[in-house]
Amino acid sequence: MTGRQEEVVDRGSGINRREQREQNAGKGLRWGPPWRVEGARPDTESDRWADSWRRPGGSRFWLVLTGLLVVNWLLSGLLLAPPQRLDVPYTVFREQVEAGNVAEVTTVGDTIEGRFEEEVTYPPRDQNSRPGEDALPPLSGQPRSSTLFTTERPSFADDGLMNLLLRENVTVNAEPPDRVPVWQQLVFGFGPTILLVALLVWLARRSAAGAGLSAGMGLSRSKARRYSPEGGPRTTFDDVAGIDDVEEEVREIVDFLRNPDRYRRLGARVPKGVLLSGPPGTGKTLLARAVAGEAGVPFFSVSAAEFIEMIVGVGASRVRDLFEQAKKDAPAIIFIDELDAIGRARGSGATVSGHDEREQTLNQVLTEMDGFDGSEGVVVMAATNRPEILDPALLRAGRFDRRVMVNPPDTTGRQQILAVHTRGVPLGDDVDLAVLASATPGMVGADLRNLVNEAALLAARRDHERVQMADFTDALEKMVLGAERKILLTPEERERTAYHESGHALLGMLTPGADPVRKISIIPRGMALGVTLQSPETDRYGYSRRYLQGRIVGALGGRAAEDLVYGDITTGAENDLEQATKIARQMVGRWGMSDAVGPVSVLPDPRTEQPLVLDGTGPAPATRELVDAEVRRILEECYAQAYATLTGHRDRLDSLARTLLAAETLDADEAYKAAGLPPQAPAEVAVPAGADRPGSDALTGRTGQPEAVAAR
Ligand SMILES: Nc1ncnc2c1ncn2[C@@H]1O[C@H](COP(=O)(O)OP(=O)(O)OP(=O)(O)O)[C@@H](O)[C@H]1O
Numbered sequence: 001m002t003g004r005q006e007e008v009v010d011r012g013s014g015i016n017r018r019e020q021r022e023q024n025a026g027k028g029l030r031w032g033p034p035w036r037v038e039g040a041r042p043d044t045e046s047d048r049w050a051d052s053w054r055r056p057g058g059s060r061f062w063l064v065l066t067g068l069l070v071v072n073w074l075l076s077g078l079l080l081a082p083p084q085r086l087d088v089p090y091t092v093f094r095e096q097v098e099a100g101n102v103a104e105v106t107t108v109g110d111t112i113e114g115r116f117e118e119e120v121t122y123p124p125r126d127q128n129s130r131p132g133e134d135a136l137p138p139l140s141g142q143p144r145s146s147t148l149f150t151t152e153r154p155s156f157a158d159d160g161l162m163n164l165l166l167r168e169n170v171t172v173n174a175e176p177p178d179r180v181p182v183w184q185q186l187v188f189g190f191g192p193t194i195l196l197v198a199l200l201v202w203l204a205r206r207s208a209a210g211a212g213l214s215a216g217m218g219l220s221r222s223k224a225r226r227y228s229p230e231g232g233p234r235t236t237f238d239d240v241a242g243i244d245d246v247e248e249e250v251r252e253i254v255d256f257l258r259n260p261d262r263y264r265r266l267g268a269r270v271p272k273g274v275l276l277s278g279p280p281g282t283g284k285t286l287l288a289r290a291v292a293g294e295a296g297v298p299f300f301s302v303s304a305a306e307f308i309e310m311i312v313g314v315g316a317s318r319v320r321d322l323f324e325q326a327k328k329d330a331p332a333i334i335f336i337d338e339l340d341a342i343g344r345a346r347g348s349g350a351t352v353s354g355h356d357e358r359e360q361t362l363n364q365v366l367t368e369m370d371g372f373d374g375s376e377g378v379v380v381m382a383a384t385n386r387p388e389i390l391d392p393a394l395l396r397a398g399r400f401d402r403r404v405m406v407n408p409p410d411t412t413g414r415q416q417i418l419a420v421h422t423r424g425v426p427l428g429d430d431v432d433l434a435v436l437a438s439a440t441p442g443m444v445g446a447d448l449r450n451l452v453n454e455a456a457l458l459a460a461r462r463d464h465e466r467v468q469m470a471d472f473t474d475a476l477e478k479m480v481l482g483a484e485r486k487i488l489l490t491p492e493e494r495e496r497t498a499y500h501e502s503g504h505a506l507l508g509m510l511t512p513g514a515d516p517v518r519k520i521s522i523i524p525r526g527m528a529l530g531v532t533l534q535s536p537e538t539d540r541y542g543y544s545r546r547y548l549q550g551r552i553v554g555a556l557g558g559r560a561a562e563d564l565v566y567g568d569i570t571t572g573a574e575n576d577l578e579q580a581t582k583i584a585r586q587m588v589g590r591w592g593m594s595d596a597v598g599p600v601s602v603l604p605d606p607r608t609e610q611p612l613v614l615d616g617t618g619p620a621p622a623t624r625e626l627v628d629a630e631v632r633r634i635l636e637e638c639y640a641q642a643y644a645t646l647t648g649h650r651d652r653l654d655s656l657a658r659t660l661l662a663a664e665t666l667d668a669d670e671a672y673k674a675a676g677l678p679p680q681a682p683a684e685v686a687v688p689a690g691a692d693r694p695g696s697d698a699l700t701g702r703t704g705q706p707e708a709v710a711a712r
C-alpha cells in the first residue's frame with residue numbers, strides 16, 4: 001500500500017477530510033487520496049444499466065399485493081353492496097302493513113327498509129287493484145318480486161304509522177342514517193392494513209426458520225444483479241490495468257470456470273472463495289467482473305448491505321436464493337461487495353439492532369459455502385476495505401481461503417490505468433500520460449477514471465478538438481483543490497494569507513528531505529483561503545522520523561509566519577494544527593518514535609478501534625499522560641524550529657510573500673525563484689496531489705459549508 005505522498009498545507013481551517021482518509025489507512029502514514037470522490041462512481045451504475053440485468057425480487061411481491069387488494073375490493077363490494085330491494089311507493093307499503101304482510105322494518109332517516117312476510121310484486125301485474133294509481137306511470141318498467149323492500153316516507157306524513165306498525169306486530173328497528181354498520185366500516189376500513197400487518201408479523205416470525213411466503217413476496221429474493229455473458233460489453237482483463245500481480249492470482253479461477261471438468265477429473269480443490277481486499281476504488285469489483293468476463297460465465301453481483309433488511313431472516317433467505325440462482329446457472333461467479341457489512345467478527349462491534357440479522361446472514365453465507373463440494377462450479381468472490389475486522393470463520397479453509405490484496409497502483413500502474421481510460425478519448429499531442437501518472441500519487445483507478453472524464457468535460461466546454469494536457473492539469477487541480485471560489489478578501493487578509501502560505505512553502509523548501517513545493521496559491525478554493533502543495537518525486541511507502549518532523553515543521557509554518565510578521569495569530573491555522581497534532585500523536589503512540597514512551601504501540605488500533613496496550617484495555621493513565629506530554633513536546637519543538645527558520649530567512653519570506661501577493665499563484669519554478677533558492681525538483685506538472693481542507697473561518701464569519709463554489 002502506498003502511503004499518502006503529498007502534503008498540502010493551506011490557510012483556511014476546519015473540517016478535515018483526511019480523517020476519513022486515515023480510516024482507510026493500513027500501515028504506515030497514510031493520507032488517502034484527497035480527491036477520492038465518495039459515491040462518485042459514475043461508471044458502476046451506468047455500466048450496470050448498460051449490461052443486461054434482471055432483478056427477480058420485486059415483481060412477484062407486487063403481483064401478490066395486487067391480488068390481495070383485488071380480493072379485498074371484490075369482497076367489500078359484495079358485502080357492502082345493498083341487497084336488491086323492491087322500491088315501493090309509501091302507499092303500497094302502508095297497504096302491506098295493514099294487510100299484515102310486513103314482518104320487520106328498519107328506518108334509516110326517512111327511508112324505510114324491511115321484509116315482507118310474503119313476496120310482493122311491484123308494479124302489480126293486475127293494474128286494477130288500485131284504480132287510483134292507474135294514471136301514474138309505473139316507477140320501474142318491469143314488475144319485480146321480492147320480500148325485501150324499501151320505501152321513502154313523505155316527511156309531511158303524520159299518519160300514525162308507528163301505532164299501525166305496533167298494532168300489526170311489526171318489528172321496528174332504527175339505525176343512524178349512514179347505512180354501513182360500524183363493524184363493517186371498521187373491518188373494511190382497517191381490514192387491509194390489519195391483514196398486511198398481520199402478514200408482516202407472521203413473516204417476521206417464520207422467516208427465521210424458512211423462506212415461506214416471504215419468497216412469494218420477493219422479500220427473500222436476493223437483490224443480486226445478474227450479468228450474463230451474452231448481454232452487453234464484456235469486461236475483460238484488458239479493462240483492468242496496473243494491478244497485474246493481482247490478475248495473475250485470479251487467472252487460475254478463470255481457467256477453472258472455463259474447464260471445470262478438467263479440475264474435477266483430477267480431484268483438484270479449487271478455491272471456493274476469493275477475498276479481494278484493498279482501499280476503495282482500486283478495482284476490486286472490476287477485477288471480479290473481468291474474471292467472469294474472461295471465463296464467459298454469469299456474474300451475480302450484490303452488496304452485502306443489501307442482504308440486510310429490517311426483518312430478521314430475510315438476509316439469510318436472500319443468501320440462499322442467491323446461491324440457488326448461481327448454482328442453477330453454474331459455472332458462475334457470485335460477487336459480494338462490502339463483505340464487512342455482514343462479515344464483521346461476531347460478537348464484536350457496536351450492538352446495533354439488526355445484529356442478529358447480520359449474524360444469521362453471515363451464518364447462511366458460511367453454510368452455503370460449506371455446502372459446496374467444488375463440483376458446482378460456483379466461485380464466490382468478495383470485496384472488503386477492512387479485511388482485518390472480518391470474522392475469522394470466513395477465512396477458514398474451504399471458505400474465503402484465497403486472499404488477494406488489491407493495492408493502489410504505483411506510477412507505472414497509474415499510467416496503464418490512464419491508458420485504459422483514455423482508449424476512447426482523442427488526446428492532444430502534448431498529452432503525456434507518464435507525466436500525469438507521476439503527478440497523481442495516491443490516486444486509485446476510480447480517481448483516474450474520474451480525472452479522464454473531468455478533463456474530457458473541460459475540453460468539451462472549451463471547445464477543444466482533442467483533450468489537451470492543460471485540460472488534464474486543470475481538471476486535476478480542480479479535483480484535488482476544489483473549484484476556485486470568488487470571495488472578496490480585504491487587502492490585509494490577502495497579505496496575511498500570502499505570508500501564511502509563504503511560511504509553509506519556505507519551510508518546505510528549506511527543510512532537508514521535505515517534499516518539493518509544487519505550487520502556492522492564494523486564490524480561495526473550496527473552503528481554503530490559500531494552498532501550498534508539496535509532493536514527492538516518487539511514491540513513498542514509509543516515513544522516517546526526520547521526515548515526519550519536517551512535515552510538522554512545515555505544517556506549523558503558516559502560523560509561525562503570521563506570528564513572526566504580525567505578532568498576532570489568527571484562526572487560519574486550525575487545520576494545520578490538527579494535522580500536525582495527528583502526525584505527532586501517531587509518531588508517539590503508533591510508531592514508537594518518542595524515546596520517552598519507547599517502542600510501544602499505545603494508540604487504539606485505527607482499524608479495529610480496539611485499544612492495543614498494555615493490558616488490552618488501553619494504556620495506563622501514566623502512559624497516557626506521557627503520550628500527551630510527548631506530543632506536546634514534539635509540537636512545541638517543531639514550532640520553535642519553524643519560527644527560528646523563518647526568522648533566519650525573513651528576507652526570503654518577505655520576497656516570496658510579495659511575489660505571491662502580486663501573482664496569486666506560483667508554480668514550483670517561480671516559487672523557488674521568488675524565495676531566492678535553486679529549484680529542487682524537475683517541475684513536471686505544476687499539479688499536486690493533496691487537498692486543502694475545508695473549514696470555517698471564524699475570523700471572517702465565513703462558514704465552512706460547501707456553499708456555492710464558483711469556478712472561474
Ligand atoms: N485497475 C484498474 N484499471 C482500470 N480501471 C480501474 C481500475 N481500478 C478501478 N478502475 C475504475 O474505477 C472504477 C471503480 O472501481 P471498482 O468499483 O472496481 O473499485 P472497488 O475496488 O470495487 O471499489 P469499492 O471498494 O469502492 O467497491 C472501475 O469501474 C474502473 O472504471
Ligand SMILES: [Zn+2]
Binds near residue numbers: 009
Ligand atoms: Zn496553513
